Each structure stands twice: as C-alpha cells, then as structure tokens.
Amino acid sequence: MEVFQLLLSGLSQGCVYGLIALGFVMIYKATEMLNFAQGDMMMLGAFVAITFVNLAGLPFFVGFLITLVVMVGFGMGLERTVIRPMIGEPPFAVLMLTIGLGFILRAVAGAIWGSGPRTLDVPFAGSVLEVGGVVLGYENLVVIGGTALLCIALWAFFRYSRIGVAMQAASQNQLAAYYCGVPVKRVTSLVWGISAAISAAAGVLVAPVMLIDPMMGFLGIKAFAAAIVGGFGSLPGAIVGGLLIGVVEQFAGLYLPAGLGEVSAFVILLVMLMARPQGIFASMQQKKV
C-alpha cells in the first residue's frame, strides 16, 4: 500500500515537472529557443493566482481562469518586448537572456509579494479519499486530473483548431509556413503566451502540495531533465519524462540514502544522455551533411 501511495505522490509531482517541461518544449519546437525562465513563470503564475484568490477573494476557479488569461498576456508581452529582438542571435545568447529574466522575475516577485512562503487557498486542500486502505490526498488527485484535462485540451487544440495547426506548421518549418500565409510572428507570440499559461497552471496545481515562494522556480531545472528524458521536442515525451522523474524521485527518496532523491533526476538525465541521447520519444535527428 505504501508503494501505491508513493506512486501517487510521485505521479502528481511528475505531472508538475511534465507541465513545465511541456511549456518549454513548446517554445523550443516553435522557435528553437530554450526558455530557462520557465520555472519562474510557474512561480509568477502561482503568485498571480494568490493575488486573485487569497487577496482579492475571488472564487478559486474564477481566479484560476483570470490567472491563465493574465499569464497568456504576460507571455505574449515578454515575447514581443524581449525575445523578438533576439531572433537571429546565437541560441546561447537567448539562453543567457532567459537566465537573466529568471533572476529578474524572482527579484520582482520578491519585491511585490515578499520572500516568505505562502499557501494558496484551494477548496480541496487537506481532504483525503480512502479506497481500500489506500489514502489518497485530493491535492494529488487534482494535480493528476488537472494535468490530464490540460493535456487533452492541448491535444484537441493542436489537432483541430486552425491556429493550433498553424503552430504545428510554423514549428516544423518556419519559412514554408510563412509562404503558406501563416502569420509566424503572431503564432510565435501566442506560443509564448500558451507556454506561460501552462506553467501558470502547473504553479496553481502544485500550490496545495508545496509552499509558494520566489525561489520555487528552481523546480524548472528538474523539468529540463524531464524534457530531455522524454525526448526534447516531443510534447507527450515531456509529460512521460516528467512522470518518470517524479516517480523515481519519490522511490529514491524513500529507499536510497538520504538526499539521493534530490539528485536522482539529474542522475537519470546523465544516464539517459549517455545511453539514449535522443530520449524516449525521439523526435529529432542529428543533422547530417
């Protein structure tokens, strides 16, 4: 039974990694930029949710929706003002820029909301569901359920909506998409917006399980591991990689010497890079001459 509970909390933790990973895999696919500030966007999303739910006193779901809208705006604004001038610069420059952005976001969040940890008021906090002797926290179930819903929504969006198909086109070949009349710039902007919203959703989902403070963006580092394990550039891979890392982390934390749970994600990552660098769901090949 203990195993089952560990599995559940691992899966719920993994969902959060997966969602953050999803956010930057989207950006990477669309623009070949690596957004190191993804974890900090999650932090920002969680704080925005706190502002609307705790401080403004809105109902949870209304606050959540407003947060998503705000974060879409934030992501698009960020792309428009900071990222777009960097198009054509070497990838390294963009990487460094997003690292810098991460620091700025942390300082700004610290200035606005203070550095102390906070909790988000959620309607389902603390209650548990008992099924055949297994105690399931509602928070964990909500994280898993929420992630599943979000994934279905995203899948439908990419599969059926015009703009979703346009995004796929732009990410496969920018120039060809441009020739076919896809407004690549606007699409890229929207990709950043959606990616910011996904990480905000991750932040809100993780809020009942962990405390929210400006430093929680460091979670993003593990999400990188998730993305690579899943196969960089593959959206389902990001979620699977996240789940894998979340589960392994929980089990390593219990059965291996103290603290190994913390680094197990990185060990998996390095092993994966040596054994199968293209990840579980290989979607990219090395360029050949």
Next chain:
Amino acid sequence: MRFVLTTHYGQDVNLFRHNGQRFWYALLAVSVVVAPLFLSTFYVGELVLVFIWAIAGIGLMLLVGYTGLVSLGHAAFLALGAYCHAVLLGYGVPFAVSAPVAVAFTALVGALVGIPALRMTGVYLAIATLAFERIVAYGIEHWEPVTGGLRGMSVPQPDFFGVSLADSYVLYYVSLGVLAAGLFAAANLLRSPTGRAFVAVRDSEISAESMGVHLARTKTTAFAVSAAFTGLAGVLLAHRIGYLAPDAFTVQTSIQLLLLVVVGGLGSLHGVVFGAIFVGYLPQVIALARDVLPSAVGQIPGLELGVFGLILALFLVFEPLGLYGRWLKIRSWLSLFPLYRKATHKRQKAYLRTERVQ
C-alpha cells in the same frame, strides 16, 4: 589608426601587434605590481578575488567564447579544485604537490564530463552540465568525513616557499602571477593548432569536421583545459576564503561565471579581465546602492541577483560583444575621431542555424 606593415609571417602570430601595445601592457603590469604598496589590506583582498574570477573566467571563456560549448556547471569545477586541494593539504601534502594534483584531477573530471558532451549540442550540454553541478554539490554535502558536509571545512594554510598564503599580500602576488601565466598560456593555446580547432568547432562543427578537425578530441580537450583553469582558480579561492562550505559553490556561482564571460565580451581574453572586474566589484556597488536607496527598494530580497539578471539581459540585447566590444568601439571612435561612422560596427543578423532535419 595604426597600420602594421607585415613583412614576415611571424608577425601574424605575435602576441603584441606593435610597440604601442607593448608599452601599454608593460605600464599595466608595473601598475598592478606596485598597486598593493598603496592599497589597504581590504582592497588587496578584493583584487585577489578579481584575479581569481579572471582565472576561472579564462577557463570558461575558452569553452564558451572560443569552442562554443555552453556550461552551466563550472561552479562544480571550482568546487572540485578547491576541495581537492584543501583535502590534500589536510593530509599534510605540501602545496607544491597538492595544487598540481588538484588541477590535474579537475582536468580529468572535465574530460570525463566532456565525453558525453560530445554527442550533445547547445541545449543538451547546458542542462547536462547543470545536472553535473547538482550531483557534485550533492557529493560535497553528503561525503561528510572528507568534505565536512554542510558544516564545511577550514583550509590549512601551508607555507608557500617560506611565506604564508594567509597573508593577503602574498596571495595577491601569487594569484597575479598565476593570472598572468594563465593569460599567456591561453593566448598561446589560441594561436596554436588546437586553439584554431576550437574556433573552427565554434563557428561550424560540420565545416570543422570536413577540414579534418577531430571533433571528439577537440571538444574533450576544450573541456579538460577549461576545467583545469577553473580548478586552478578553485585552489586559489580556497586560500582566499579560508573556509570551504557548499554554499560557496552553487548554480548561482556558475551563472556569475557566465555573466563574467558575457559581460566581458565573448571570444576575447581582454573580456575575461573586464568581466572579472565587473563581477568582482558589482556586489559592492550594489551594497553601496542599498544604503543610498530608500529602504523599501534596498531591502528587496534577491535584489542583487535581480540586478545581475537585468545587466545580463541589457548586455545581451544592446551590446552582445560585451565591455570589450564597447571598448573597441570607443577606441576606433578616438582613432578615427572626426570620421567615425556608426555603421562601422553594425551588427549583422545571422540566420538561425537549426539543429533539426527539415
């Protein structure tokens, strides 16, 4: 504007292009040698820190600026150098043995990290080195009998040929000497075939390989050399701070090193020194600014890192060539005085070089 008439091939690889440069570098050398005579112990200590940053910066510059490989894990090499040296000193190994052993050990680890890195391009490498850094930090925190764990360990202060390294004036000259030797070695490396291969790999792996550059060997060498320089900086840092604890070597340190390289100017050894001065003195400027600013602004947690991030972002957007690039512009403005045109240094946009198969 000075034009050098090239009359033999040796002039192309000369360290100094003309006598004017020799004069200014000699003046600089004299002034840093006599500087401690006029400075208090505090400022000498701060200069030592700048030198150490610069030595580590040479390592990262060779990797990032010249070979085009990104590392977010250089704090790990710094830590490995420092800890290896301190542990060996603790066993009573003399300085003259333990320092080279620490450097060699770091270089070896660097080469080992470089091996999986061979299959990876930018993105993967950045994250893999970050993972490596976390694992090393974990090892240091949990291998308590040797590293002292989270409590840390004090660094024994050995005799350095009869004088104590605990004296900051002695440490000043030692690290100055190491920095000068390091810069010379790096400049020499860069005009050798190995260094040219680094640059070729940076500019295009495919064309470098077509020209006969052994990619795997070049990248591993770059990693090993880079780690060795950073390890050497770690050795000196151990003496500078006197007490090693894991919180001195975090992801933040790696990022400060990257900041040094970017702000200084990618792809120039001058940039290393400019960047080291910048990174070494910025925290103090911020500390001074904190006192001046109203307390509501000055007390923001993470302000220092936020300012770091802001400066990093501003440099990347407005001056990607860093302080050295800015200096080049100022210099050409001065030498061309009434005729300088902005378009001389116009940035050219490059096309995105995709790693994907279309």
